[in-house]
Amino acid sequence: MKDFTILVGGQAGQGSRKAGLVIAKILNSLGYRIFIYDDYQSLIRGGHSFSKIRVSDKKVEGQSEELDYIIALDKETIDKHLDSLKDSGTVLFNADRIEFKKGLGIKSETIAKEEGGSSIMANTVMISAFAKTIGVDFELLKNVFQKEFKKGLDINLKIAERVYVEVIEKTKIEKLENKILPLITGNEALALGSVEAGLDMYYAYPMTPATSILHFLAGRKLGVETIQLENEIAVIIAALGSAYAGKRTMIGTSGGGFALMTEGLSFGVMAEIPVVIVNSQRTGPATGVPTYSGQSDLNFVLNAGHGDLVKFTVAPSNADECYEWGGRILNLAWKYQTPAVVLIDKEISESTFNLDINSKIEQENNSLWNQEGEYRRYEITENGISPLAFPGNGVVVKTTSYEHDQNGLTAEESEEEITAMQEKRLRKFEAMQEEVDNMEDAIKIFGNKDSKNVLITFGSSTGPAIEAAEKFDLKVVQIVVLEPFPVIQVTEAVGDASLIVCVEQNALGQLASLLAKNGIEAEELILKYSSRVIQKGEIEDLLKEIL
Amino acid sequence: MNKLDTNYKNTWCPGCGNFGILVAFKNAIKDEDPNNIAIVSGIGCHAKIVDYINVNSFYSLHGRALPAAEGIKLANPDLKVIAFTGDGDSLDEGISHLIHAAKRNSDITVVLHNNRLFALTTGQFTAVSVEGFKGKSTPTGAPESPINPLELLLASNATFISRSYSGNIKHLEETLKRAIAHKGFSIVEVLEPCVSFFNTTEFYNNKTYVLDDANLDSREEALKKIREWNYEENGEKVPLGVFYEVSKLPFYERVLTNKKEETVEDILKELI
Numbered sequence: 001m002k003d004f005t006i007l008v009g010g011q012a013g014q015g016s017r018k019a020g021l022v023i024a025k026i027l028n029s030l031g032y033r034i035f036i037y038d039d040y041q042s043l044i045r046g047g048h049s050f051s052k053i054r055v056s057d058k059k060v061e062g063q064s065e066e067l068d069y070i071i072a073l074d075k076e077t078i079d080k081h082l083d084s085l086k087d088s089g090t091v092l093f094n095a096d097r098i099e100f101k102k103g104l105g106i107k108s109e110t111i112a113k114e115e116g117g118s119s120i121m122a123n124t125v126m127i128s129a130f131a132k133t134i135g136v137d138f139e140l141l142k143n144v145f146q147k148e149f150k151k152g153l154d155i156n157l158k159i160a161e162r163v164y165v166e167v168i169e170k171t172k173i174e175k176l177e178n179k180i181l182p183l184i185t186g187n188e189a190l191a192l193g194s195v196e197a198g199l200d201m202y203y204a205y206p207m208t209p210a211t212s213i214l215h216f217l218a219g220r221k222l223g224v225e226t227i228q229l230e231n232e233i234a235v236i237i238a239a240l241g242s243a244y245a246g247k248r249t250m251i252g253t254s255g256g257g258f259a260l261m262t263e264g265l266s267f268g269v270m271a272e273i274p275v276v277i278v279n280s281q282r283t284g285p286a287t288g289v290p291t292y293s294g295q296s297d298l299n300f301v302l303n304a305g306h307g308d309l310v311k312f313t314v315a316p317s318n319a320d321e322c323y324e325w326g327g328r329i330l331n332l333a334w335k336y337q338t339p340a341v342v343l344i345d346k347e348i349s350e351s352t353f354n355l356d357i358n359s360k361i362e363q364e365n366n367s368l369w370n371q372e373g374e375y376r377r378y379e380i381t382e383n384g385i386s387p388l389a390f391p392g393n394g395v396v397v398k399t400t401s402y403e404h405d406q407n408g409l410t411a412e413e414s415e416e417e418i419t420a421m422q423e424k425r426l427r428k429f430e431a432m433q434e435e436v437d438n439m440e441d442a443i444k445i446f447g448n449k450d451s452k453n454v455l456i457t458f459g460s461s462t463g464p465a466i467e468a469a470e471k472f473d474l475k476v477v478q479i480v481v482l483e484p485f486p487v488i489q490v491t492e493a494v495g496d497a498s499l500i501v502c503v504e505q506n507a508l509g510q511l512a513s514l515l516a517k518n519g520i521e522a523e524e525l526i527l528k529y530s531s532r533v534i535q536k537g538e539i540e541d542l543l544k545e546i547l
Numbered sequence: 548m549n550k551l552d553t554n555y556k557n558t559w560c561p562g563c564g565n566f567g568i569l570v571a572f573k574n575a576i577k578d579e580d581p582n583n584i585a586i587v588s589g590i591g592c593h594a595k596i597v598d599y600i601n602v603n604s605f606y607s608l609h610g611r612a613l614p615a616a617e618g619i620k621l622a623n624p625d626l627k628v629i630a631f632t633g634d635g636d637s638l639d640e641g642i643s644h645l646i647h648a649a650k651r652n653s654d655i656t657v658v659l660h661n662n663r664l665f666a667l668t669t670g671q672f673t674a675v676s677v678e679g680f681k682g683k684s685t686p687t688g689a690p691e692s693p694i695n696p697l698e699l700l701l702a703s704n705a706t707f708i709s710r711s712y713s714g715n716i717k718h719l720e721e722t723l724k725r726a727i728a729h730k731g732f733s734i735v736e737v738l739e740p741c742v743s744f745f746n747t748t749e750f751y752n753n754k755t756y757v758l759d760d761a762n763l764d765s766r767e768e769a770l771k772k773i774r775e776w777n778y779e780e781n782g783e784k785v786p787l788g789v790f791y792e793v794s795k796l797p798f799y800e801r802v803l804t805n806k807k808e809e810t811v812e813d814i815l816k817e818l819i
Contacts, residue, residue: 182818192811223807230647234614241618391585391603400606409555409598
């Protein structure tokens with residue numbers, strides 16, 4: 001298996017992310033599979049940013065710890081990452097800023113300026129030098145530049161051409177026969193999936209790492225209205241208002257913003273108004289480590305909202321699942337007229353994956369009123385789902401945060417009425433549970449399906465867990481739908497297990513608690529809570545001790 | 548039974564100012580197509596109004612009437628959206644939404660039931676209570692002085708600012724009609740007594756007077772009218788009327804701009 005990793009680093013503002021993306025696009029168009037992890041701090045200029053581009057002949061969904069190439073725009077990149085470079089690895093560095101004894105030093109800022117560019121175009125110098133080193137044809141490089149440099153294409157090409165001529169080719173990279181797949185972040189894939197399911201409006205208040213959903217939808221012409229409001233409370237309440245008026249809405253935030261939304265979430269359950277809430281986690285509690293990842297909101301998300309309530313919560317683990325669930329969750333929210341949460345994290349939101357779509361997402365019908373008889377917004381029905389109509393449809397539609405009668409008027413006096421409405425919602429929660437019970441892919445199983453040793457995981461821990469399990473021939477169970485809990489599928493998947501190990505990125509073992517609540521005891525926990533994503537090697541080391 | 552009545556049992560105290568608002572509002576919309584109206588409320592005594600009127604309604608959370616109203620308007624700009632709110636609702640709990648809704652010029656009408664205290668929780672001070680207000684939470688008197696909400700709204704770039712009184716139903720009805728007809732953010736502050744905890748009936752009956760329309764587009768003039776009474780207990784004159792009205796593009800016309808010009812498929816091709 002071909003599997004190598006390139007790290008491109010520099011100060012914020014030096015364009016290391018762009019350089020990483022262009023290099024990834026070059027390799028992508030040669031048929032390689034790509035995973036890009038972007039690392040940056042909570043600042044705008046200076047600091048240290050880097051992209052790690054993992055390149056493989058088969059699909060990869062996680063980082064690799066060891067580096068094959070370091071492309072350094074500043075000295076800190078070498079200081080910080082040299083330890084991770086393999087013995088066989090190569091360093092390409094910006095000789096205008098760095099003195100280093102090994103590898104290939106290029107006065108990249110000087111060259112960029114000599115060709116009429118600015119010092120930020122040092123990143124173009126490094127892209128071209130790397131491309132030549134690994135034997136990429138110039139025509140291919142040119143094609144990618146034409147797509148990626150909308151501004152200043154000529155000058156960037158001029159710089160690239162000079163460097164390409166001057167640098168010596170060390171190896172000739174092979175072109176693979178794989179189908180070329182789009183490169184997309186988890187946030188972008190989630191947005192596109194929801195668009196396929198008929199998303200009309202997206203409300204948000206900026207919060208890393210969810211912000212790029214807002215940026216992406218605002219920058220595109222997909223017919224989705226994007227609206228930034230004054231805080232997350234306004235965001236969820238306005239979204240509920242828009243959904244009441246018939247528009248499919250989604251909102252996005254991280255843990256702190258989600259906390260502000262929880263009263264609105266409870267309202268959505270009471271008033272039976274659909275809204276999809278994306279919580280892209282970072283490390284908590286509180287502001288935590290805002291530009292890094294974690295899975296410590298699991299307990300909070302599952303228990304969010306006061307009162308007796310059940311909602312949908314799903315945890316996709318990569319761009320494919322973000323695309324799929326971005327659509328499916330919107331359809332489910334409208335089918336059951338309920339809030340629903342997509343729980344992801346920084347690693348999924350902002351990393352770049354190859355998108356390989358297997359299923360077609362389409363907008364499914366709402367449970368609309370059939371226009372017969374008298375309309376009652378909260379009509380008592382067998383499955384608890386009442387007919388949906390919107391203001392302007394010719395009938396009076398009354399919705400409310402109070403407990404209510406079938407017409408949506410406040411119910412305080414009649415104990416019978418209050419009980420009946422609560423039980424209507426309970427029947428709906430049961431129908432939601434049944435929906436999950438019948439969902440074959442509410443969990444996914446990887447690795448050796450006959451192994452008695454099982455890793456259970458979710459979200460961004462899944463990719464590294466699958467890779468680590470290969471070495472020990474273990475079974476991996478990924479829980480995709482977290483609420484209502486797919487207890488039948490999980491119980492069956494671990495039925496004859498002799499050892500269950502939870503792999504998750506929080507300090508309390510929150511997934512293990514969820515499993516225990518559903519009668520499944522994990523013997524061992526592999527936890528990581530340093531804000532940096534768990535690595536395959538770290539899981540392997542701990543598995544050695546456990547097994 | 549009036550077609551606008553739900554026949555739901557009314558639980559306001561006898562003599563409550565909200566009755567005047569209910570009557571005036573039903574009169575104000577009697578010629579409108581009720582199918583195109585959506586009313587919204589927060590939580591408090593004011594909010595019960597949505598249970599009494601048989602039109603589309605959204606009974607929101609405490610302090611959160613305005614974002615709901617804005618969301619409804621953005622989803623369906625054909626609807627006329629009226630948000631009822633109280634002083635505790637939108638000057639305490641949800642004051643940020645009031646400022647931003649005005650700043651954005653969201654095309655909604657806000658009816659601010661101002662009884663100058665929390666009534667449904669049995670009488671605590673709000674942002675517009677008189678200094679020294681004695682309630683159960685401040686037995687020795689509220690340690691804060693009131694803000695002038697209309698001055699705040701002027702500073703927030705509201706495009707229609709008015710005040711009326713629940714005891715002057717004719718004036719209130721006319722003011723509501725004008726506010727609903729205004730394209731953009733409109734506020735009708737309705738002074739009202741709370742007969743149980745802060746009965747200002749006599750004060751407002753004696754001190755309120757109706758200002759004629761004049762220089763409605765002048766911020767300076769508006770500020771003078773707004774400052775004539777600063778919510779003190781013993782004001783000399785309390786003006787009612789439309790204080791400020793200017794024309795500006797409403798929020799929905801500025802923000803609803805995303806046309807469907809590309810497909811998911813197009814984008815995926817581009818991302819290769």
